[in-house]
Amino acid sequence: MSELLVDPIYLWDEKPLVIPDREHIKDQRVYAVDNPAMIPYWPAVDKANGTAVVIFPGGGYVRLAINHEGHDIAKWFAARGVAAFVVKYRMQEYGFPAPLLDGLRAVRQVRKHAGEWGIDPAKVGVIGFSAGGHLAASVATRSDFTFALDDPLGAISARPDFAILGYPVIALYGPDAHAGSRKALLGENPDPKKLHDNSLQFQVTDKVPPVFMLHGIDDQAVPVGNSLTFFTEVQKHNKQSELHIYQTGIHGVGMIQGQGSVSSWPDSLERWLKQNNWIH
Numbered sequence: 001m002s003e004l005l006v007d008p009i010y011l012w013d014e015k016p017l018v019i020p021d022r023e024h025i026k027d028q029r030v031y032a033v034d035n036p037a038m039i040p041y042w043p044a045v046d047k048a049n050g051t052a053v054v055i056f057p058g059g060g061y062v063r064l065a066i067n068h069e070g071h072d073i074a075k076w077f078a079a080r081g082v083a084a085f086v087v088k089y090r091m092q093e094y095g096f097p098a099p100l101l102d103g104l105r106a107v108r109q110v111r112k113h114a115g116e117w118g119i120d121p122a123k124v125g126v127i128g129f130s131a132g133g134h135l136a137a138s139v140a141t142r143s144d145f146t147f148a149l150d151d152p153l154g155a156i157s158a159r160p161d162f163a164i165l166g167y168p169v170i171a172l173y174g175p176d177a178h179a180g181s182r183k184a185l186l187g188e189n190p191d192p193k194k195l196h197d198n199s200l201q202f203q204v205t206d207k208v209p210p211v212f213m214l215h216g217i218d219d220q221a222v223p224v225g226n227s228l229t230f231f232t233e234v235q236k237h238n239k240q241s242e243l244h245i246y247q248t249g250i251h252g253v254g255m256i257q258g259q260g261s262v263s264s265w266p267d268s269l270e271r272w273l274k275q276n277n278w279i280h
Contacts, residue, residue: 006039006040006042008037008038008039008088009037009038009039009040009085009109010035010036010037011036011037011038011087011102011105011106011109012036012105014152017035018034018035020034021034021035022034022093023035023088026063028065028066028067029059029063029064029065029066030057030059030063030064030066030088031062031063031064032091032093033064033088033089033090033091033093034090034093036087036088036089036090036102036105037087037088038054038085038086038087038088038106038109039070039071039074039085039086039088040083040084040085041071041074041075041077041078041083041084041085041086042078042083042117043077043078043079043080043081043082043083044078044081047079047080047081048081048083048118049080049081049082049278049279049280050118050119050120050123051081051082051083051119051120051123051124051125051273051278051279052082052083052084052085052110052114052117052119052120052123052124052125053077053082053083053084053085053124053125053126053127053164054085054087054103054106054107054110054124054125054126054127054139054160055069055070055073055074055077055084055085055086055087055126055127055128055132056087056089056103056126056127056128056129056132056133056135056136057069057070057086057087057128057129057132058128058129058130058131058132058133058166058252059091059130059131059132060130060131060178060180060181060184061091061092061099061131061134061180061181061184061185062091062092062180062184063091064088064089064091064132065129065130065252065254066086066088068252068254068255068256069129069130069132069166069252069254070086071086072254072255073086073127073254073255074086076255076266080270080273080279081279081280082278082279083110083117083118083119085106085110087102087103087106089102089103089106089135090102091184092183092184092185095184095185095186095187096185096186096194096198097145097147099135099138099185100135100138100139100142100145101145101147103126103135103136103138103139103158104139104143104145104158105151105153105158107124107126107139107143107157107158107159107160108153108154108156108157108158109153110124111124111156111157112153112156122161123161123278124160124161125160125161125162125163125164125209125278126139126140126160126162126163126164127163127164127165127166128164128165128166128168129165129166129167129168129252129254130166130167130168130169130181130221130222130251130252131169131178131181131184131185132168133165133166133167133168133169133170134168134169134170134178134181134185134198134200136160136163136164136165136168137163137165137168137170137200137230138198138200138203139158139160139163140159140160140163140208140209140211141200141203141204141205141208142197142200142203143157143158143159143160143207144158144159159207159209160209161209161210161278162209162210162211162212162276162278163209163210163211163212164211164212164213164269165211165212165213165214165227165230166213166214166215166253166254166265167214167215167216167219167221167222167226167227167251167252167253168213168215168222168226168227168230169181169222169226170199170200170201170226170227170229170230171199171200171201171225171226171229172185172186172190172195172198172199173195173196173199174199175223175225176222176223176225176226176229177199178221178222178226182195185198186198200230201229201230201232201233204230204233204234204236204237205237206237207237208233208234208237208238209238210238210240210241210276211230211231211234211238211241211242212241212242212244212268212269212272213227213230213231213241213242213243213244214227214243214244214245214246214262214265214268214269215227215243215244215245215246216245216246216247216248216249216250216251216253216262217245217246217247217248217249218247218248218249219248219249219250219251220249220251221251221252222251224245227243227245228243231243240276242268242272244265244268246260246261246262246265247260247261247262248260248261248262250262253265
């Protein structure tokens with residue numbers, strides 16, 4: 001199903017829409033999201049397997065690479081029977097905690113509507129790339145985060161059942177920090193506690209879901225150390241997890257083929273999803 005054929009599902013549907021809406025597209029990237037929403041991709045009825053995935057495109061919390069890290073990913077999942085939701089989340093115009101609140105709300109919305117959408121509420125995962133990987137990892141490790149106590153969906157668990165992280169931003173300080181994401185999310189002079197809390201290697205606990213990670217060993221935008229430090233913590237708690245490091249310097253590969261061994265990561269992901277019974 002084309003993303004053009006369905007209306008977006010607004011994440012905060014109990015609130016009036018922000019007007020004027022500054023959201024716009026430039027160079028195939030989405031900027032200035034004011035009304036966070038998710039675009040659904042429904043699998044064919046005869047293929048649907050009850051699994052769902054919430055997708056967070058990357059872009060340094062400045063923009064969203066919504067095609068190759070959003071719509072392309074959703075089509076791949078839908079073809080494998082998975083209901084997929086491409087999230088347009090708030091970014092630098094709002095800063096922390098708006099993106100995290102949007103990410104948690106997206107998972108809760110999927111679980112809220114699981115019955116009518118044909119989804120198993122125990123098979124809801126997240127996938128994110130680059131800064132979207134930071135958001136997916138935040139949702140996976142900080143699902144109990146609360147900011148406003150009046151969220152009517154607050155009683156629904158926001159913990160994903162699995163997390164897929166593509167060349168994710170993890171550290172916001174230290175030698176592997178991604179300065180652009182840090183500035184967009186936390187501003188010029190961030191509070192040290194917020195820096196620490198949003199450096200996600202420190203947020204991994206025994207509640208972490210199974211994680212699948214991929215990264216290029218020579219990634220020039222987000223150093224591979226981000227994935228290495230995060231996975232070091234994940235492996236202490238969840239043995240259903242995998243880390244794939246590829247011989248490449250490409251950042252933002254998405255599903256693009258012909259880029260060497262890194263282009264095979266979707267095949268590895270598919271085998272992992274089957275091994276853990278999220279797809280058949």
